[in-house]
Amino acid sequence: MTLTPSAGPRPLTVGICTRDRRASLLRCLRSLRHAEAFIDRVLVADDGSDPPVEAWVHEALGADAPPGLTTLRVETSIGPTAGRNRISAAARTPYILYLDDDAAVLSEAAVRDALAVLDGDPAVAAIAFAQADAEGRLYPPGAQPSAATVPSLVNTFIGFAHMVRREALVAAGGYREMLGIMGEERELTFRLLDAGLHVVYLPGAPMAHLSDPAGRDARKFLFQTVRNDALSGLLNEPLPVALGMLGPRLLRYFPMRRGWGGEDPGGFRRIVRGVADALPRVRAERRPVRWSTLRTWYALKVSPPYHGPGAAP
Template sequence: MTVPAPVATAAETDRVTVVVATRDRRERLLETIPEHRAPVILVDNGSTDGSPETISRAFPAVGVVRLGENRGAAARNDGVRRARTPYVAFADDDSWWTAGSLARAAALFDACPRLGLLTARVLVGADGRLDPVSAAQAAAPLGTPPGAPGPQVTGFLSCAVVVRREAFLAAGGFEPRLFVYGEEALLAMDLTAAGWWLCYRPDLVVRHFPLPAGRDTGARRRIESRNRLLTALLRRPPSVVARTAAATLRDSPSAAWDVTRALPWALHHRRALPPSTEAAFARTDR
């Protein structure tokens, strides 16, 4: 394979590190890495396609972390621990932050000590379709706390957030047992419970170019259902757990079986949300 000459993109801030978790997506990385406008740490989840070596040769400034195994979303935790900037942006191997977004995010964090996470507007594909999650965040029912830089939200897409590094690490980052798909919910709860603001800013923009096919959507639905119920068991009141369990049994009995096997772990690590945090999440459940 011929590695193309790297295209240099000027860093727009030295206060944000972009952490990209990847597995077997070498060709896509060669397209997206040059789009990042801040220092990059690439965390490789045990790729077998030569991704770490190729990226190291093509982009020597990128910090490449080889995990040797697939840790799913928790691979991002390793990137955050290695970052030396106060703020960390996440990107997938098929996404990037548009010009000016990371610098604006850093300025917002600098001006707001209670801000733990900023989530961006996500535009999907070449035609820039608004991601439905971004539309929901723009209409979030919690309003904007006095002094906050945007509407308060209770969820996010992992490829479209900037986090305060100290807040992320104190909250424990992404839970390894959840692996992928729906891993964001537990972290959103724990950051909010710790008193951090999670806010949506439409002037921060992420471009996302997911592949049109090639993933097992049935397996994804099973994992998402499992993680939804595990997250409820870990943090939500019994009424929410019961409602979520009923939906899981109806929609994905195999996911319910997965949760049964993980039940001792979930009950051991259960920590109910503070009442004010639970009230906020209950409002967005509706």
């Protein structure tokens, strides 16, 4: 199925979470010219930037401003997952294209192909895009949602650029805000799978990811990756699996730190304390998936080809 621009309602909201990355945000917004035919509005979640985004972005873009550019501002940072939930609450279209502020759309074709899958198959809740450089050259397979070279069913996506069915996202409860960032994609996929929905990876639909170092901290990355992996299991997995995997997941900290090669005094204690501090909220929000969902999630590690609507995975 090929989706073409029409004079009817535009099906897509673009949602961008940003904080103090002015040059990257402008590049991202200018890249949306490739998808203008599909865009209803562009919602920028300003996560406490200094100065506020709205104060300068319209002046900087001028005639290059994308359709319906709107800023959703918070004074104190709430993180990307909460920002995405604010965007989904404000969106009025069936689909949302989420972009990191250091991502960029490379072609209309990538957006059109993703919309065609979602429009044609109600069992697909999200589209994973391939990571590429500014020229569209794909990064290595290890930097992709999957090593697959054809459209495939996958068990996670990469948050830098993904498209979601808004109704499915809201029904699943949105992004898990306690995670903040790192691992929120895998955690959401668990809940979508439990609702009978899938994520499709389109390796032929690249989006640029031009990593901006602003706001990146290796210690914070390590903390959030290990803590969130543990929390995701406790939130979603059947109890024997969640408890059995808790120790191994926490101990991943040590090989990850060695691979990084940096110093992180007291880092493991902070992670353990972070998990312990989150337990009351975990108990309140825990909704274990079915055993069959867990089996499906593991089976999708091999990324079976996606054959279209109604095809069994």
